[in-house]
Amino acid sequence: MERIRIGAGVGFYGDSFLPALEIIRQGAADFVCFEDLAELTLAILQKDRGRNPQSGYTKDLLPMLEAGLPDALRNHIRIITNAGGLNPQAAGHAVRELAKKLGLTLKVAVVSGDNILDRLPSFLPFSHMETGEPLPEHVRERALFTNVYLGARPIVQALQQGADVVITGRVADPSLFLAPLVYGFGWDWDGWDRLAVGTVVGHLLECSSQVTGGNHGGHWEALAGLDQIGFPIADVTQDGQVIITKLPHSGGKVSADTVREQLLYEIHDPTAYITPDVVVNVSGAHLQDLGNDRVKVSGIKGTERPARYKALLGYEDGYMGQGMLGYSWPDALKKAQATEKIMREQMARLHLPVEEIRAEYLGYNSLHGPLASAQCQDDLNEVYLRFAVRTPDRRAAEQVSRLMVPLALGGPPTASGLIGVDRVRGLTGLWPSLVERHAVDQLVTVSVEEVTS
Amino acid sequence: MRIQEVAYARSSDKGDHVDISVFAYTEESYQKLSQMLTAERVRQFFEPMGIGAVECYPVPNLLALKFVVRNALDGGGARSIRADNQGKTWSGALLRLAQEQWDG
Numbered sequence: 001m002e003r004i005r006i007g008a009g010v011g012f013y014g015d016s017f018l019p020a021l022e023i024i025r026q027g028a029a030d031f032v033c034f035e036d037l038a039e040l041t042l043a044i045l046q047k048d049r050g051r052n053p054q055s056g057y058t059k060d061l062l063p064m065l066e067a068g069l070p071d072a073l074r075n076h077i078r079i080i081t082n083a084g085g086l087n088p089q090a091a092g093h094a095v096r097e098l099a100k101k102l103g104l105t106l107k108v109a110v111v112s113g114d115n116i117l118d119r120l121p122s123f124l125p126f127s128h129m130e131t132g133e134p135l136p137e138h139v140r141e142r143a144l145f146t147n148v149y150l151g152a153r154p155i156v157q158a159l160q161q162g163a164d165v166v167i168t169g170r171v172a173d174p175s176l177f178l179a180p181l182v183y184g185f186g187w188d189w190d191g192w193d194r195l196a197v198g199t200v201v202g203h204l205l206e207c208s209s210q211v212t213g214g215n216h217g218g219h220w221e222a223l224a225g226l227d228q229i230g231f232p233i234a235d236v237t238q239d240g241q242v243i244i245t246k247l248p249h250s251g252g253k254v255s256a257d258t259v260r261e262q263l264l265y266e267i268h269d270p271t272a273y274i275t276p277d278v279v280v281n282v283s284g285a286h287l288q289d290l291g292n293d294r295v296k297v298s299g300i301k302g303t304e305r306p307a308r309y310k311a312l313l314g315y316e317d318g319y320m321g322q323g324m325l326g327y328s329w330p331d332a333l334k335k336a337q338a339t340e341k342i343m344r345e346q347m348a349r350l351h352l353p354v355e356e357i358r359a360e361y362l363g364y365n366s367l368h369g370p371l372a373s374a375q376c377q378d379d380l381n382e383v384y385l386r387f388a389v390r391t392p393d394r395r396a397a398e399q400v401s402r403l404m405v406p407l408a409l410g411g412p413p414t415a416s417g418l419i420g421v422d423r424v425r426g427l428t429g430l431w432p433s434l435v436e437r438h439a440v441d442q443l444v445t446v447s448v449e450e451v452t453s
Numbered sequence: 454m455r456i457q458e459v460a461y462a463r464s465s466d467k468g469d470h471v472d473i474s475v476f477a478y479t480e481e482s483y484q485k486l487s488q489m490l491t492a493e494r495v496r497q498f499f500e501p502m503g504i505g506a507v508e509c510y511p512v513p514n515l516l517a518l519k520f521v522v523r524n525a526l527d528g529g530g531a532r533s534i535r536a537d538n539q540g541k542t543w544s545g546a547l548l549r550l551a552q553e554q555w556d557g
Contacts, residue, residue, distance in 0.1 A: 039466075039468070039529070039530065039531060040530060040531045043531055215463065216461075217461030217462050217463050217476075217544060218457075218461035218476065218478075219461075257461075257476070260476060260515045260517060261461070261463050261474065261476060263515070264474040264512065264515070264517055264519055265463060265465065265472070265474065266465050266466075266467050266472045267472070267519075268467065268470075268472060268510075268519075268521050269508075269510055269519075269521075270510050270512050270519055271510070282512075283510075283512050283514070284514065285512075285514065285515060286514065287515070299514075314531065317528070317532050320534045322534070356527075356534060358534050358535060360535070360536050362536070366536040366537075367536060367537045367542040367545075368537075368542060368545070368546050369501070369502060369535070370501035370502065371498070371499070371501060371502065371546045371549070373549070386536060388534040388535075389534070390534045427531065427532045427534070428529075428531035428532060429528055429529070429531070429532050430468055430469070430528070430529045430531060430532070432468060
């Protein structure tokens with residue numbers, strides 16, 4: 001292949017897949033990649049799997065494929081996703097059943113081996129990636145998930161075996177998008193500059209609309225069509241030329257400003273963005289705005305991939321209880337502050353273990369905390385108190401709503417709009433580590449099964 | 454002058470760290486922002502939030518400054534009990550600092 005077009009599917013679990021369906025329906029890509037796994041997502045999927053061993057993959061996967069697969073097959077578009085989450089095998093089985101139900105003929109690949117929770121003893125001391133501290137026993141006992149960030153290679157193997165749909169667990173976000181480029185162009189696994197280009201394509205597309213005007217900090221008021229925002233499409237050539245664009249007539253915008261904003265997003269050191277496949281240097285990037293929502297990306301360099309894989313362990317780390325109660329002018333902030341004081345005193349009287357209490361005032365400082373400007377605080381039209389506790393004891397978390405509800409009558413005046421009294425939420429601590437490549441690679445499996453109608 | 458006329462910013466989390474990028478519209482404003490927003494100045498500004506070290510990575514050919522604020526999220530987005538548990542609004546806070554410095 002001389003030219004490959006890749007479309008963005010979703011940017012996180014819960015994102016809309018309608019823009020991707022439009023790309024598929026119009027045949028505007030050769031591959032569409034759905035990136036579903038943020039750091040928090042595996043914790044959510046673990047809870048699902050705890051309730052039902054056949055779950056553990058995203059609930060969006062089947063509705064998305066049901067809506068998109070017939071058009072994808074008709075338009076020769078192959079789909080790659082890490083929506084398999086903690087249970088890619090079960091996801092693969094469900095997708096094959098779906099294909100049978102829809103009367104489709106296709107090959108479904110499942111990539112697994114990233115989930116090392118049950119094999120953790122062989123990866124000890126599993127030292128913390130940043131501090132070097134060995135994994136403490138009390139953290140290990142409370143582990144919810146432990147997954148390795150795999151690279152593009154097993155997906156390439158699946159594509160080589162003819163897979164129309166590739167379902168994986170924890171594959172690094174940009175590697176999902178790099179894989180079809182390596183497969184289609186026959187790029188070498190030590191062609192670092194090419195791999196870096198493909199990884200940047202993935203990085204630019206993995207957050208879906210964040211490169212097409214979503215969450216854009218610059219002149220956001222001038223953006224049109226956010227009600228029908230288009231997802232990005234990368235047009236890539238064999239020699240590594242990249243144009244980022246989107247469907248004509250879709251909303252949002254692709255400009256040098258939207259692209260540079262996503263290019264640097266969450267990558268830390270721009271000269272050394274570390275992925276399983278290559279270490280990328282974007283500091284020499286050049287963006288050329290070609291107009292009509294087309295931006296050419298060049299100047300990307302790569303160096304040898306890291307010796308080890310990153311792995312992430314998530315563990316149960318207490319509970320959060322929270323509630324919100326609103327107050328109006330006059331003295332809205334003072335009333336909300338008085339309620340905070342009552343809540344603190346009542347919590348203390350219960351003698352339950354509480355590690356942190358956080359009182360935030362929506363409409364005043366709930367987002368910037370101590371950095372919020374104190375201007376106008378005496379004349380706010382309305383303020384919500386958000387009262388949240390962190391505790392190792394679930395009962396203490398449950399007390400937040402019990403204590404807050406009566407204050408609608410028994411506290412300061414003009415209390416109204418009791419909202420956000422959530423169910424208690426389990427908190428997840430994160431323990432990143434580095435693991436030996438060969439120890440993981442021998443666990444990775446790629447299985448391809450054909451469904452015939 | 455509003456800072457939004459010369460720059461914009463985006464931020465988010467990676468583990469326990471907040472990653473913030475600031476983008477200037479012109480070479481001139483990039484130079485000025487580079488001098489004003491040093492790693493140490495940014496560290497002092499965010500100190501009340503409870504943070505560790507701050508690193509600054511200038512990317513001149515994108516007219517961008519990248520700041521990594523270490524150990525800023527009480528252990529990470531899945532553990533934090535803040536409303537902004539992922540540091541998504543730290544970009545706005547940093548623009549406020551830029552505005553103050555600009556008005557200096």
